[in-house]
Amino acid sequence: MSNLLEIRDLHKSYGDVEVLKGVDCTMSQGDVISIIGSSGSGKTTMLRCINMLEEFQGGTISIDGQEIGYELVGGQRRRKSEKEIARQRALTGMAFQQFNLFPHMTAARNIMLGLMKVKKLNKEEARSIAEKWLDRVGLRSRADHFPGQLSGGQQQRVAIARAIAMNPKLMLFDEVTSALDPELVNEVLQVIKTLAQDGMSMLLVTHEMRFAYEVSNRVIFMNQGRIGEEGNPKEMFHKPKSERLAEFLKTSSFG
């Protein structure tokens, strides 16, 4: 069986500054992997490369055996067509720190847009899928509310529903709770936990160490553009091998 996600020697620079310096990572169906690490270590950049929101200069990323973003044509590495990239982006779903709901559309409409424009479903089908997922995140009654009428936690749950409704093979979460007031964090984490229990494969960048500990079966510690250490949460949090990780855990909220 091929891996769900396979990252080989990923290199990414912004101008002259290399921020990913050779990242390797494989992931199987159903894995829940937390990515931790200090600010600027490249966590967000890694997620953004996986769904081609960023270009990368070296290495390969494959999802379900399909190489993402680039192809070799006569030995030359070339960016795939925008159409192909758009299609590949639908293999992954992404939830952002800032929710990024479309403010002129209701919660249901936010979810329906991709279903209608990308999956070409008709309005009724899209609406019923939207309602199903709103129900799953506990917001069925808010289907016709606009983002401006929802709390931050509710907006983030709609954003997660919007991504999941596209039926991605892999969900990417980038610090989805760090823009939220503390009392709203839990409702969002709870949604993610339920998805994990249902077998959704996910890669989540988080500063919530206790949550990473509870929800993931593997943890990756990013350090200065490389994977510093990885393993199961128990080992990682209780018996860190590297000085760096021990240091990082000491300054983080886990303890």
Add this chain to the structure above:
Amino acid sequence: MGYTLNFAAVWRSFDLLLEGLALSLALAVGAILIGAVIGLVIAFCLISRNGFIKRPAGVYVTIIRNTPILVLVLFTYFALPQLGFRLGKIESFVFTLALYSGAYLAEVFRAGLLSIPGGLREAGLAIGLTEMQIRTSIIAPLMFRNVLPSLSSTIISLFKDTSLAAAIAVPELTFEARKINVETFRVIETWIVASCLYVFTCSILAALMRQVERRLSLPR
């Protein structure tokens, strides 16, 4: 001063003024609709990072905005036919005003586009939308809401610019007023009535735009 106001002669020709006003409005609507499409495309070009797209759009806006509209009107109507591009009076004027609106609306739209957070585009990309789908379903509708207040004054200003069509004898409101003026010699009355018609129409336009704004405002 022995001038006594007498509106009777003007009232007798009032329906001519109304016909002129109707044509003024039609010119404005036609030109602004075409101009809005031009403006939208140019605005997206102006915010493009690609110089080959951005620069020509900038040149177009600069040329149009730095040429008096009367000169553009006369150029299109009198000079273009010499180059083998012949249009009727009305078509010629609508064409000119559309190009002119395009440049002004492009600037209005560009400002609106810049205020839209980039995260929305990324969210669109992340669910698999193409750049074009993102522009039409997300960016343009939000931009349009953003710019409604300044759009309103631009539209009113473009409507008033239709009076320049009188220069090439398009029978719109100003042209009709001048004709009545010449035929009746009621100079003051004619221009008072014509002005009132412009003011009245502009107020209606402003009220309509406020309605649109209210209708489209997002609940929070």
